[in-house]
Amino acid sequence: MDAVPRRRPNVSSDNPRSNDGVESRPQNESTYMSPSDRGLSESVYDSPELSFWIKSLVIIFIGAVYVCSLRHSCTINVKKQTFELLHFSSDNARVHLQRVTSLGPRPAGSNANELSAADYLRRELLNIARIATHSGMKVEFDEQVSNYSSFQTGFHVSAYNNLRNFLLKFHATFLSNCHYDSAVESPGASDDFVSCAIMLEACRIFALGPNNLTNDLIFLFNGAEESILPSSHAFVTQHQWAKEVSAFLNLEGAGSGGRLMVFQSGPGTDSEFLVNSYSDSFAQPYANVFAEELFQSGIIPSDTDFRVFRDFGRIPGLDMAYTSDGYCYHTRYDTESRISKECLQSTGEDIVTFLRQIVKTSAWTRSVYFDVLGFQLISVPWRLWKLFDWLLLTLSVCWLLYDRRFNSLSLDWIYFRRCNSVFGLIFAYLLGYLTHHYGCRMSWYSARYNLVGIYLLPFICWFFWFFTLLTNIPNGLCVICFKSSGLFNKMGWVISRKTNNLLIERDFFDAALFVIAFHMLVFDLLNSPAGFVSTIWLASILFGRVMYQLTAPNSLNSVRWTFFLVIPACLFWHFYFCASVVEFFIPVFGRSGQIIEPDIALSVCLFYLISPITLLFGGMMQCSAGNASRSLRLILLNACISYAVLVHASPYGFPYAIPPTSSVDDPTFSPRLQRIAIFHTERRFRDLADSEHVTSNDSFISILPLDVNDIRFLKPHSYPAAIPSSLFSYILQDDNLPNDNFGGLTELVNASSIPCNRSRPYCGTPSLYPYIHFLDSFYQIPSPPHSLKPTARLIMLSRTSLNNPVFPPDRQAVNLTFSIVSGPPLTHLLIRTDTPSVRLFAWSFNSSSPFPIPIPLPKKRDYPGPTGAHYFVYHVNAELRNHSQVWTQPWTFWLCLDFSTDVVQPHVDLAAAGIYVHDQFTSCNSPVLKEAMSRLPPWVTTMSGCSSYEHYRFLLK
Known part of the structure; x- marks a missing residue:
């Protein structure tokens, strides 16, 4: 068959596009078409009017608000509290x-954690073991105190000793884990003792059972x-029961209460069984494999x-x-009253x-999983999901070929569509950039509705x-400037200056x-299950379009019917999914340091999340009445400007x-508060x-x-400091500013950030924590020293x-053995070498790499000296x-270094950093620190304590 020009359906003269100066196409213009398409081409395409768009946006907004509210509800079929012993009791x-x-607060090494909390758990678990024995069950209780060990984690090494674990084993194949310590200054209710409380109650229920334990339980x-x-790590590498564990459930907290979210699974095929058991057991599932991909990518600063x-x-x-209300995470607001x-x-x-389903199942078999508005969990093995993706991709290609069976195939329409995505991404970046550098940073942190405006x-x-003015067919500004009418004639969108809305x-x-x-396809080639969002959208719109064309082909031209095709049922699921992602990330941006510019990141992220919706609206926007x-x-435009003025010229920002x-x-x-770390520090240098x-x-x-707000809100009279830093600061005069005095540190008014001294x-x-490379600003207020007991030595x-014959003749190697004999429970080792003249090539710490890995530092500025390698x-x-005495077990380690023989005095610098964050240290009650903290504004939450820095220098020869 000979090549056939692109099919050009007629546009009826009774519905020209309003005010575009374009008349309908004459009915006698000849165009080849199949008989089956003749009725479709001769029908009328009604252009969307203003009322249609307003009603549609209102309906979408109301639906989005409703489905987003489903994330927080825990009111599903809650049983009345009874005295039946085999029922879970929240009381x-x-x-x-x-x-x-x-x-x-119960950080490791504190009396609250090592004495009080440990005694309580020991007593409760022994009572449960006693009850289980009376019930005829075989139960074992064990208290593990770890030996010294170390392991590589990221860019640093973690070393530990004398850590305590409590274990209760019923009849030890499946492991359920929680932790009873807490972050500094946090009571640790959601993170993570609520999980321990649930596990204690679960232990009581299993101890009273009868339970058919096909698989054992730890x-x-x-x-x-x-x-x-x-x-x-101590349990996995040192405990005798660890080898018997086939699977585990880890209970954590990144928020305060709400529903438990599954955000990681694997590795291996056994995780498929766990996800399926979760789907069958949880009445209100909350899970997403997209969160798993994000977490394992390292984007989220948590572990x-x-x-x-x-x-x-x-x-x-x-x-x-727990991810709800993540603002409480690692703060003093993480209290049990919020659960x-x-x-x-x-x-x-x-x-x-x-747990009952796990221990009763005798068969064990990477999954794609996500919940549908909290009512049902969908779980599909990744291999089957990929097969479905390829099938869906094949059907999409067939649809495109079918839809263009009488058209000349061209990719120009795809290029035109990609321009929208590229320019839209640039617009999103510029919007975030302007907001971050010239507007109210993080205005959405305290008021999430600001995301909308x-x-x-x-x-x-x-x-x-973009669609109705810049690239409008055929009279858009960009169309006229770039003279694209020839392209539109080639596409069949414009014929003799007449638009074909149906074809567009x-x-x-x-x-x-x-x-x-x-x-x-890209996600599949990357072997990432996070592409399931694209799969859902593709399947939904393709199935809806095909089914509608099969059942009502002569009505496809009606935009009101097309609207329900391009806005399928998955739209509201997509809002639910987007809200879950945003809810998780917003609190994270409050503790992610100053390297990431959250307004830019969030702007680009939101653009990407809503892009599937805007992709489907493009054609309808093009065909809207003038x-x-x-x-x-x-x-x-008026709404955007009005909201921008409201946010930037009032306390709403x-x-x-x-x-x-x-x-x-x-x-x-x-508690949507600003987080800062504030420590009373004393340093001694031995050069x-x-x-x-x-x-x-x-x-x-x-x-x-x-x-990223740095210290702008820590100074006196900084509320609402968004005004003088905004584009609209000229709107309000000083007389109109709120005069509430919320305090602040006067020492920071003209303070400059202290650069990283890379010679130390x-x-x-x-x-x-070893994460200062996420920070860019350090501030110091001179103060008198505090009493440190014990001093890290x-x-x-x-x-x-x-x-070593491996080294060249001009280099020599040496082994140095050291011991830290005193200090607080948190005593870190810091090392610096003058690379390349001095190199650290081995040490006594366990590492996943053949050579020690240097840790990254903050970006270099205002420091002319060499960086060296830091560990x-x-x-x-x-x-x-008794923390005032010398350690009964000194921390001994060795380092192997090689150095150039041309260096006169090769040396290595070491520092013992003591962190005092426990109540038993009198130095934690520093009056200077307390006075400084008392002057902080009320919107600040702190991670505080005292610290010491004992620097030493040792020759290598």
Whole structure:
């Protein structure tokens, strides 16, 4: 058959596009078409009017608000509390939760964690074991105290000793894990003792059973998760029961209450069985494989015991966490009062049901999983989902070929569609950039509805302007400037200056279909289950379009019917999915440091999330009536400008919430506060090699803001500081500004950030965690020293030359052995070498790489000297002792270094960083620190304590 020109359906003269100066196409213009398409081409395509768009946006908005509210509900079929012993009781779990969280913060090594909480768990677990024995069950209780060990995690090494785990084994194949320690200054209700309380109540139920335990069950209560996961490593590598574990359930907390979210599974095929059991057991599932891909990519600055069980134990499992109200995470607001009785009861019942199903199943078999509005979990093996993706891709290609069976195949319509995505992405980046650098940063942090006005509303406005003015066919501004009429004539969209709306709508739909299919293909080639979103959209719109064309082909031209095709049922699921992603990420941006610019990241993320919807609306926007397009553009533009003025010229743009009272137990207040780390620090430097003589010292209050707002809101009279930093500061005069004095640190008014001193190990910073490379600003307020007891003390035990034939003649190797003999439970080791003249090539710490890995530092600025190589060893020793005395078990380690023989005095710099965050240290009650904290504004929450930095220098020859 000869080549056939592109089919050009007629446009009836009774419906020209309004005010576009384009008349309908003459009926006698000859065009080849099949008989089956003749009726379709001769029908009328009614252009969307203004009322249609307004009603549609209102309906979508109301539906989005409703489905987003489903994420927080825990009111599903909650059973009335009874005295039946075999039922889960939230009252019993609440008692456990209240008694332990009332002890206050419980970091590893503190008396609250190592004595009080440990005694409570020991007593309760022994009672449960006694009950189980009377019930005729075989139960074993064990208390593990770890030996010394170390392991590589990220860029640093974690070392630990004397950590405590409690275990209860019923008849040990399946492991259920929680941790009973907490972050600094946090009571740790959601993170993570509520999980321990649920597990204690589950233990009681299983002890009273009868239960058919085909698979055995271990409950693990680990005592040092917040110290970068050492307790789970101690169990996996040192406990005799670890080899018997076939799968595990890890219970965590990244918020305060709400529903438990499954956000990690695997590794291996056994996770398929776990996900299916979760689907069958949880009445209100909340799970998403997209969250798993994000978490494992390292984008989120958090970690859980799941990684240790997976990487060091090679055990498959599920990772569940509370994510609602993530602002409470690791703050003093993480109290038991924020965990509702309904959520505690429903979560406990679901977990008990899940564990019962696990232990009764005798068969074990990467899944794609997601929940549908919290009512049903969809779980499909990844291999089958990929097969479905390829089938769907084949059907999409067939549809595109079928839809163009009488057309000349051209990719111009796809290129035109991709221009929208590219320019839209640029617009999203510029919008985030302007907001971050010249507007109110993070205005959505305290008021999430600002996301709608600051980002979503401009995105909608952009798309309408792009399709109805800039690239409108045939009279758009870009069309006229770039003289694209020849392309439109080739496409059949414009014939003798007459537009063919029906063909435009169909081509734009096919372009959207192609783009979504391409995205799905990319995720499949990357072997990432996170592409399931593209699969859902592609299947929904393709199935809807095909079914409608088969059942009502002569009505396809009606835009009101087309609207229901391009807005399928998955739209509201997509809103639910987007809301879950945004709800998780917004609190994370409050603790992600200053390297990431959250307004830019969030703007681009939101654009990507709503792109499937806008892809499908493009053709309809192009075909809108002229008056409707013009009116809607003006309405949206006015709305964007009005909202921008409101946010930037009023306290609505202030990023943080102000607590109504000083009580942390008010569950109605969401603590959307600025996080800072504030420590009273004392440093001693010993620049004379092999000498204990202190050559210099200093002391100060160190302040590390943990978000991009830096110190702008820590100064006096900084509320609402968004006004003087905004584009609209000229609108309000000083007389109109609120005159509330919320305090602030006057020392920071003209303060400058302290650059990283790269000549000292780890910038001379005794950091609680090895993550200062996420920060860009460090501030110091000079202060008198504080009393440090015990002082971290390091001594060198030996220096031995090494004869290694591997090294060239101009280099020599040496082994140095050291010991840290005193210090607080958190005493870290910091190392710096002058590379390349001095290199560290081996050490006594376990590492996953053949050579020690240097840790990254903050970006280099205002420091002309060499960087060298820096190493961080995070160390926790939870041994109970008199902390003013020398350690009964010194921390001994060795380093192997090689150096150039041309260097006159080759040396290595070491520092022992002592972190004092426990109540038993009198130095934690520093009056200077307390006075500084008392002057902080009420919208600030702190991670505080005292620290010491003991620097030493040792020669290598």
